[in-house]
Amino acid sequence: MNEFHNNRYDVVVVGGGPAGLSAALVLGRARRRTLVVDAGEPRNASSSHMQGYLSRDGMSPAEFLAAGREEIARYGVELVRDRVSDVARGEDFTVALEAGREVRARRLIVATGLKDELPDVPGVAERFGRDVLHCPFCHGWEVRDEPFGVLASSAASVHQALMVSQWSKDVTFFLHAVAEEELSDQDLRRLAAAGVAVVPGEVAGLVIDDDRLTGMRLADGSTHARSVLYVGPRPVPQTGLLQKLGAEMNETPFGTYPVVDATGLTTVPGVWAAGNAIGFAEQVIHAASGGYRAAAAIVGDLLMSELDAAV
């Protein structure tokens, strides 16, 4: 193969998390020349276990991705550890990699995930994914019946405080930066019905003993014994490449995401997106499924364009 053909792929998948690897598996098995470019910073990297994925419940996220990488290699898919720094639209897409390589792609899948912007409370970032959690579906069962704290980021955090009461009857809602008056009568009634204690006042930090969360320290000096803290990170979708390509975006209270159809096709012809790059609530199983859908749509799209060109 000459250099032009060597650097030209049917599909470049940006991101090698569950969405990107799942897409790559389908593309490889459909005999499409595919490159995955992965910066190697999956969203759940801080967590030692992954829950709720049927047949893989409890597996480590790193092990899950390693298995995926091994599977795509069987079908000739290439994977490079690099970051896509730029993309441009032409007859093919031109994809620039941070390390300097430039490749061309007939179709693109953007599976770049999202970043969690954590509340600025000392200790929260260090313990995220361990005993500072964000999602009871991911980590609720494992800490069931323990004393939970919930750190309010806004009045909308009431929903999280109510939800986690499904997993423990000992929940304290720390209002932190939220004034008590911001809670509606319905909020207060529901919190009371769920048995959630409401504690006003700023949270100054976490109490850690022997590398375990044991409590919350408030600015007034008081401490509250808790072994689990739920927080509500601000989702920051990694959609810069899609915006660069001119994809229509949709602003939501949980970040700005591309407008996509049921297969993940964006408003830019030839560009699909999947996983947390299209929505903050995409769990691992959804991300993998979204990657599959996008890949299957691309396989059909490439074939039709080749047949049309041949007649």
Ligand SMILES: Cc1cc2nc3c(=O)[nH]c(=O)nc-3n(C[C@H](O)[C@H](O)[C@H](O)COP(=O)(O)OP(=O)(O)OC[C@H]3O[C@@H](n4cnc5c(N)ncnc54)[C@H](O)[C@@H]3O)c2cc1C
């Ligand atoms: C602490 C924590 C625990 C969680 N636990 C669970 C759980 O138990 N069960 C569950 O179902 N879900 C869980 N989740 C959610 C889960 O992390 C996401 O559903 C999943 O990661 C989404 O997959 P993705 O492929 O869309 O994105 P990611 O897994 O984030 O993968 C995106 C990949 O793209 C790469 N990337 C980004 N930009 C570029 C670029 N420009 N060039 C190249 N590569 C790029 C990133 O480095 C990353 O490797 C958890 C999340 C967190 C934060």
